[in-house]
Amino acid sequence: MAREIDYGNLMHDAMRGLIRKVLDDVAENGLPGAHHFFISFDTRHPGVKLADWLAERYPKDMTIVLQHWFEDLEVDDDGFSVTLNFGDSPERLHVPFDAIRTFVDPSVEFGLRFEATEDELDEEGDAQVEPDEAEEAPASHADAEIVPLDKFRK
Template identity: 50%
Template sequence: MTETPPDSLIPYDEIVQEALRAVVGRVLGQVVAGGGTLPGTHHFYITFKTAAPGVSVPPELRARFPDEMTIVLQNKFWDLVVREDAFSVGLSFNQIPAKLEVPFSAITAFVDPAVDFGLQFQAMVADDDDNDHDPDNDGAERDGTSRITSSEEGSNVVSVDFGKKK
């Protein structure tokens, strides 16, 4: 017989998500402090929800990526600015310059393939779709459990998967 754990009055999932997003901010802040260039072979893939509150992308990019997009910070980016809650950066899309503003709360993945490091998290968006089921959620949404897992093979990818209590 398995007992259901009691509901937590401490929002652990929010605290962990916020801490992981602070890692992204700190890494980007170190790039800014280092003169705006990435050290060595480091480069970043940053995936975010384009419709999340506070995200600012040109209309043509939002039309091409209505849900989510991934940007690469490697050789050609400029004006990287990191604030406590967001970052902005200039990038070129099909040789057309664009400025993007991305709150850390909209980020769903951060990867530095040069050192096999990655973070994945849920975008912090309004709970309009409480009845939606994510098949990749491994049952967490149904049973309300929280999971923090690292991938096998010794990689440094951390996945945070917090289910919603019904």
């Protein structure tokens, strides 16, 4: 079998590296201007850590918002940890970068979506992980456009 360059995985690694750099900067300097993020992730992914009641409420996926109230954002090579407020109940969670499904900054209409791999497809061919919009997410999320990379191919 001939060796091939796996451009899809290379692109996903590069996009996750971009997210890491952005979150590193926010951890160091705070959110600039009107920037804020909607981050959806697979709650079943190995390495995701969240309170049991959150895992029960979001058994497949979850969208978090980093905007007005978040604390102790820490970023490492594998993912990020942050404390968020869920109905006046602060909860710490950890999200590996590989668990991220979408990353959106609606303030500048920027978004990334990670396509499901073959392992994540069920027998019907549908992705098992479809991002749910968390109740904490403001309506402006719907206004942001997630641009697939195919849009830029010739």
